[in-house]
Amino acid sequence: MAPEQHSHTKMEVFGPDFLNKAIAYQTKTLIDQVSVPLPSFTADNFMSIVSIVAAIDANSLSPKNARLQLLTMTSTINGLRQNVIEGIADMFVYIPLNPISDQGKFGKVDLQARFFCPLLTAIFADVTKNVILRWPSKMEETIPQIRPDAIISSLVQLNIGPSLGYGEVKPGDASTSKQSLCIDTMKLAVLSKNAASRNGHPIVSFQVNGFHLVFFVVQELDSL
Secondary structure, three states, X not given: OOOOOOOHXXXXXXXXXXXXXXXXXXXXXXHXXXXXXXXXXXXXXXXXXXXXXXXXXXXOOOHHHHHHHHHHHHHHOOHHHHHHHHHHHHHHOOOOOOOOOOHHHOOHHHHHHHHHHHHHHHHHOEHHHOEEEEOOOOOEOOEOOOOOOEEEEEEEOOEEEEEEEEEEEEOOOOOOXXXXXXXXXXXXXXXXXXXXXXXXXXXXXXXXXXXXXXXXXXXXXXXX
């Protein structure tokens, strides 16, 4: 199940309250199976980021200087928190300073390159560990019938290695329907399930719908 992507039939049969509780239970069940502690931001981390964003909004700090301040902050932070803050810092120099009223003119490539690639690359890619985020829009070799928009790939010497995750993007405008979003979710589910079974490790994927971003983790659990 993916939030905000329920069909009309599912909503009529189960109702929004039940579906929200089911998603919350599903998420908790999966998180409880993860042995590695999940990273979390401290109140100081959060307020520092908010203060920098507010300074940009007040025109008292340029995006480039804001980026430098956030990157300086990451010197005392490790792990995924560091990656997320680096991604936010990179977004400062890509996204427009003022809201765009005609968001319908943003296409799929705009969303990928300008709004999400800086953040997602910082989160997923790590050249020191031979992991990159690609936007090939080509058929997945193991499942030729499916063509994901993005692939999180490992590097084995000079070649692209096993896939570690996948991504799908929809512009979120009038051309995006619940059916197309559900198809993307199913594509990610099939690709992730096959990759998790084949490679023996969890697969993380993401789905973009306009300016909304959802993450999925698929892992084989013997106890379920």
